[in-house]
Amino acid sequence: xxxxxxxxSLVYPVLSGPPVVALDHVxxxxxxxxxxxxxxxxxxxxSTLLYLLAGLKKPSSxxxxxxxxxxxxxxxxxxxxRRLASFGFIFQRHYLLPHLDLLDNILLPVQHNRPQAAEKxxxxxxxxxxxxxxxxxxxxxxxxxxxxxxxxxxxxxxxxLIFADEPTASLDSETGLRVMDCxxxxxxxxxxxVVTHDFKILHQATEIHQLRDGRILA
Amino acid sequence: xxPLSALxxxxxxxxxxxxxxxxxxxxxxxxxxxxxxxxxxxxxxxxAFVVTRKAYTSIQAKGKPISLxxxxxxxxxxxxxxxAPCILSHTEITSLxxxxxxxxxxxxxxxxxxxxxxxxxxxVSGRLPAAGSDEIVLHDVVARNKGLAVxxxxxxxxxxxxxxxxxxxxxxxxxGDALCGFASLENWQTVHDVAVPExxxxxxxxxxxxxxxxxxxxxxxxxSGNELSSLPVSTATLTESANRIYLxxxxxxxxxxxxxxxxxxxxxxxxxxxxxxxxxxxNAIGYSRxxxxxxxxxxxxxxxxxxxxxxxxxxxxxxxxxxATFFLAAGRPLTLLSLQVWLPALCVPLAxxxxxxxxxxxxxxxxxxxxxxxxxx
Numbered sequence: 001x002x003x004x005x006x007x008x009s010l011v012y013p014v015l016s017g018p019p020v021v022a023l024d025h026v027x028x029x030x031x032x033x034x035x036x037x038x039x040x041x042x043x044x045x046x047s048t049l050l051y052l053l054a055g056l057k058k059p060s061s062x063x064x065x066x067x068x069x070x071x072x073x074x075x076x077x078x079x080x081x082r083r084l085a086s087f088g089f090i091f092q093r094h095y096l097l098p099h100l101d102l103l104d105n106i107l108l109p110v111q112h113n114r115p116q117a118a119e120k121x122x123x124x125x126x127x128x129x130x131x132x133x134x135x136x137x138x139x140x141x142x143x144x145x146x147x148x149x150x151x152x153x154x155x156x157x158x159x160x161l162i163f164a165d166e167p168t169a170s171l172d173s174e175t176g177l178r179v180m181d182c183x184x185x186x187x188x189x190x191x192x193x194v195v196t197h198d199f200k201i202l203h204q205a206t207e208i209h210q211l212r213d214g215r216i217l218a
Numbered sequence: 219x220x221p222l223s224a225l226x227x228x229x230x231x232x233x234x235x236x237x238x239x240x241x242x243x244x245x246x247x248x249x250x251x252x253x254x255x256x257x258x259x260x261x262x263x264x265x266a267f268v269v270t271r272k273a274y275t276s277i278q279a280k281g282k283p284i285s286l287x288x289x290x291x292x293x294x295x296x297x298x299x300x301x302a303p304c305i306l307s308h309t310e311i312t313s314l315x316x317x318x319x320x321x322x323x324x325x326x327x328x329x330x331x332x333x334x335x336x337x338x339x340x341x342v343s344g345r346l347p348a349a350g351s352d353e354i355v356l357h358d359v360v361a362r363n364k365g366l367a368v369x370x371x372x373x374x375x376x377x378x379x380x381x382x383x384x385x386x387x388x389x390x391x392x393x394g395d396a397l398c399g400f401a402s403l404e405n406w407q408t409v410h411d412v413a414v415p416e417x418x419x420x421x422x423x424x425x426x427x428x429x430x431x432x433x434x435x436x437x438x439x440x441x442s443g444n445e446l447s448s449l450p451v452s453t454a455t456l457t458e459s460a461n462r463i464y465l466x467x468x469x470x471x472x473x474x475x476x477x478x479x480x481x482x483x484x485x486x487x488x489x490x491x492x493x494x495x496x497x498x499x500x501n502a503i504g505y506s507r508x509x510x511x512x513x514x515x516x517x518x519x520x521x522x523x524x525x526x527x528x529x530x531x532x533x534x535x536x537x538x539x540x541x542a543t544f545f546l547a548a549g550r551p552l553t554l555l556s557l558q559v560w561l562p563a564l565c566v567p568l569a570x571x572x573x574x575x576x577x578x579x580x581x582x583x584x585x586x587x588x589x590x591x592x593x594x595x
Contacts, residue, residue, distance in 0.1 A: 047592070056502055057588050077506060084504025091591065095499040099230035109503050137230075153503075 001160045001191060003030040007062035008052055022048045024214040025062065030161065030191040035184060037202035038195045040211035046195040047092070049211065050163045053193060054087055055079045084109055088159030090167040094150040096138040103134035106152045117156060124152040127182050129175065143170045151179055155186060162192040168201050176201055222510065224517035237485050239525045242570050245478040246529030247536075249471060250563040254537050256467055258553040259313035260460050266320045266397040267456050271449040272429065273336035273396070275436050276421045278306055278445045283417035288439055292420070295435055297428035302329035304421035305406050306447070309356075309372070309382040309399065311363040313550055315463065320360050322382060322399035323421070324406045336423060337396040344368045344390030347402045355390035356399040363549025384409065471562045475569045483573035490514065490581045498587030511582045518574045522567035530563060
């Protein structure tokens with residue numbers, strides 16, 4: 001698997017005033033085994049970069065190639081199928097569905113063979129140190145525990161690409177490192193882009209980029 | 219558990235389920251019961267006023283006797299099967315909406331049996347009035363409505379508020395679609411000292427299937443002010459009064475439908491809006507936007523159908539309970555199998571689903587998952 005971002009830009013037109021450049025000609029390559037860290041302050045375009053790489057947003061210019069296929073050549077249905085089957089997302093917030101129990105939340109991306117996946121979900125929860133009954137619902141957990149569930153959800157489908165947006169922001173440093181270790185263990189079959197402003201969690205990164213005002217600093 | 223399953227969602231948000239479920243269920247119940255009561259009243263009037271006229275046409279003297287030449291002309295007509303001397307009297311019953319006049323036919327014995335056969339009514343208990351007696355038979359529903367049993371007496375001589383002239387003893391009960399009663403013509407002749415009853419009233423029974431042609435012929439006869447009672451005249455009169463009731467009923471129906479549709483679509487709009495972030499996350503993970511939208515519509519459809527089915531079941535149980543304990547005993551049977559009763563109630567979920575679809579569509583057409591997630595970032 002190889003993901004290439006080529007001259008990726010995103011510009012928001014503004015009615016009165018100059019357009020806002022969220023991302024400015026970014027080039028990036030992610031291969032299986034890569035853990036790409038993207039550091040930058042708030043508003044530097046880190047989340048936008050993730051969304052563009054995952055095909056959740058369309059760039060104003062430039063392109064994203066997945067295994068040499070332009071994501072823009074896929075229609076919405078194909079992109080959605082690709083995201084569900086091959087991508088894993090960890091958002092800044094956990095975004096667990098309040099009406100589902102923890103197990104069903106972890107199994108959200110699973111479409112087939114759910115009993116087998118349920119066993120894997122319990123195993124993942126254990127690896128992440130999530131020592132709670134998976135029949136409980138999200139509101140019964142601390143914010144940190146919810147984030148661990150969200151991490152398990154991102155990994156349940158054995159994704160080939162993992163996008164993590166501040167994955168440890170709501171975790172204490174010890175749990176944060178455990179999560180990063182767990183993510184790093186996926187690198188034998190996946191590539192990963194981790195966006196953060198916490199340099200410490202990127203000690204296993206294969207590449208680190210600094211993003212500022214939508215540009216990757218040399 | 220399928221994450222898009224409404225069952226999972228509403229198990230957690232039961233109040234929301236009730237808020238969407240109850241209005242539809244209650245509206246279905248209200249419309250069903252209102253329709254049942256009103257349609258039943260009109261149906262009762264139809265059975266007394268129209269169904270009976272399918273068997274004959276009658277002419278009653280008003281001021282002047284009926285011309286014997288006219289009677290002879292009718293008797294000779296090819297569409298006439300039988301011209302019987304007959305005096306029409308009536309007694310009143312009450313429906314939930316109004317008072318209904320029920321015809322009592324004063325006929326000679328063979329004509330009485332012939333008309334009963336043509337009206338498809340038969341004795342369910344007791345016997346027919348004896349010739350020359352002050353006896354009467356009434357339809358079972360009429361007797362129940364008036365609180366009478368076989369052996370009871372009725373008539374204006376006994377009760378001034380009674381519209382049936384004279385005094386009669388109830389000797390039998392009838393069953394059948396037509397609401398009516400029968401008494402002896404000979405008794406009336408004796409009381410009023412009448413030798414030729416034809417001059418006071420006749421009842422013309424048509425050849426099979428020739429009622430319309432016979433009515434056409436009779437309508438053009440010179441009746442000199444005598445009162446013609448036929449199927450077209452009765453139907454027109456009943457239709458006119460029924461239309462007034464239906465206009466009121468339709469206004470209530472439309473109002474209930476609109477209020478319910480506006481309420482549930484507003485609630486659906488709010489609830490769907492509150493789930494926007496959930497839909498955004500599902501879409502970001504890879505759930506198809508179309509699948510989420512279609513699932514939302516399916517939820518609404520299933521919810522409304524369940525609410526309507528529950529409402530119909532409850533109202534049917536209520537109606538059957540009332541029927542068994544009150545309406546049948548009071549001679550005011552509810553008509554529950556008519557399409558007119560069910561159709562308005564069935565329109566409730568349909569209108570709700572359409573209104574809710576518009577609400578959901580308006581949210582999904584503006585739903586931008588990434589904008590929602592960006593706001594949180």
